[in-house]
Amino acid sequence: MDIILQILYTVLVLGLLIFIHELGHFIAAKAFKIKVNEFALGMGPAILKKQGKETLYSLRLFPIGGFCQLEGEDSDTPEQEIPEGSMQSKPVWQRMIVVTAGALMNLILGILITAILVVAQPIPSLTVGEFAENAETARSGLQIGDKIIAIDGKKVGSYTDFVTELSRAYNRNTIPLTVLREGAEKELIVTFPTQAIDEDLSCPVLDFRVYREEKNVLTVLKYTVKNSCAYVTMMYESLADMITGRVSLKYVSGPIGMSGMISDAVSNGWTSIASLIALISINLAVMNMLPLPALDGGRFLFMLIELIRGKPVSVKYEAAIHAIGFVLLMLLTLVIAFKDIFFPVG
Numbered sequence: 264m265d266i267i268l269q270i271l272y273t274v275l276v277l278g279l280l281i282f283i284h285e286l287g288h289f290i291a292a293k294a295f296k297i298k299v300n301e302f303a304l305g306m307g308p309a310i311l312k313k314q315g316k317e318t319l320y321s322l323r324l325f326p327i328g329g330f331c332q333l334e335g336e337d338s339d340t341p342e343q344e345i346p347e348g349s350m351q352s353k354p355v356w357q358r359m360i361v362v363t364a365g366a367l368m369n370l371i372l373g374i375l376i377t378a379i380l381v382v383a384q385p386i387p388s389l390t391v392g393e394f395a396e397n398a399e400t401a402r403s404g405l406q407i408g409d410k411i412i413a414i415d416g417k418k419v420g421s422y423t424d425f426v427t428e429l430s431r432a433y434n435r436n437t438i439p440l441t442v443l444r445e446g447a448e449k450e451l452i453v454t455f456p457t458q459a460i461d462e463d464l465s466c467p468v469l470d471f472r473v474y475r476e477e478k479n480v481l482t483v484l485k486y487t488v489k490n491s492c493a494y495v496t497m498m499y500e501s502l503a504d505m506i507t508g509r510v511s512l513k514y515v516s517g518p519i520g521m522s523g524m525i526s527d528a529v530s531n532g533w534t535s536i537a538s539l540i541a542l543i544s545i546n547l548a549v550m551n552m553l554p555l556p557a558l559d560g561g562r563f564l565f566m567l568i569e570l571i572r573g574k575p576v577s578v579k580y581e582a583a584i585h586a587i588g589f590v591l592l593m594l595l596t597l598v599i600a601f602k603d604i605f606f607p608v609g
Contacts, residue, residue, distance in 0.1 A: 269526040272522070272525050272529050273518060274326045276536075277327075278326055281304060282304055283372050284365040284366070284551070285330065285331045287364035287365040287367055288331040288333075289302055291361040299333055300333065300334055301318065301321060302332075303321045303323055303331075304321075305322060305323030305327070305329060306327055308323065308324050309321040309324075310324055331365075333361070334346070334350060335352070336350045337582050355566050355575075362559050362566065363552065365551065365559060366547075366548040366551045367548070372544045373545035376540055377487050377491050377545075383534070385478070388474045388475060389411045389412070389425060390409070390411075391407050391411070391473060393472045394471045395471060398471055399454045400453050400454065400469075400470055403437075405440070405471070408444070410442060411441070414432075414439070414441075415432065421486060423490045424489070424493050426469070427500075431466070431500060432466060433464060433465070435467065436456070436467050438453055439453075455468065456470050464511070499549075513602065517596055517600050517603055520603035524539065556585050556591075557585050557586075557589040
């Protein structure tokens with residue numbers, strides 16, 4: 264029963280994010296009077312279909328993606344034969360908006376959820392407020408009233424920045440902190456308790472609480488922006504850690520590995536699942552706009568080239584590049600799924 268619920272939660276969360284993404288493409292296409300042939304959630308054979316006035320709406324068997332199929336999107340029709348209402352018939356700036364609209368919708372969703380969380384919870388500051396009993400950080404020199412301004416030599420502007428950088432101090436428990444104490448900066452070497460993530464990976468955790476920021480319109484806006492930016496930074500830093508070998512590639516997870524995190528977040532309450540959805544949504548937006556074949560960022564890059572050179576790249580060559588990219592992306596997805604099933608972390 265637990266497995267069924269875990270799968271259901273994952274399908275609902277990823278389905279929501281995919282729906283929002285494809286809805287962005289759909290709305291932008293309709294705004295520019297581009298014909299949408301099919302709006303689909305999922306991949307593989309269709310299990311439900313409904314033909315609208317112009318668009319076929321479908322639900323497909325495998326809940327791992329979706330698509331918004333636009334008229335003439337990958338067509339090599341000669342210019343004089345391009346039908347009205349096709350993607351090809353529109354100026355490049357309109358096509359650029361359509362292709363980026365999915366990522367923009369995911370970004371907007373993530374920022375809105377982040378704003379709701381900031382409004383709903385007390386806003387944590389960077390000022391130490393209270394220690395746990397026998398706190399290691401207190402024994403190593405941290406004091407109540409210290410405002411943390413840097414960790415491991417890196418400036419932090421929000422509590423989210425701080426805990427993100429702390430979590431990246433893999434297999435360490437002694438970390439340099441810069442604090443503001445009585446108006447003067449002070450350098451400390453602070454010992455933290457640690458938490459095991461896997462047999463070969465641990466990270467430091469907090470043994471103190473912080474004071475709360477006064478909540479008003481300005482602080483809500485400020486921390487919405489800071490926390491949203493921190494989600495993006497977290498993603499890029501995690502990728503960099505894996506590329507440089509700071510942390511093993513076995514910690515890369517796909518939808519199957521992510522299902523455990525989603526299930527845990529659901530069991531921890533609405534704020535946990537909302538935070539995770541915001542994180543995934545913002546990361547999905549950023550990842551999707553990377554200039555790689557088969558991603559929206561790759562399509563945007565070809566349109567940018569068209570804008571600069573005054574004529575499009577041959578649809579035949581572009582389609583071949585995207586097809587190769589799609590195959591490689593699917594292979595990577597299968598490899599990660601295999602790893603998540605047979606070699607799960609933890």
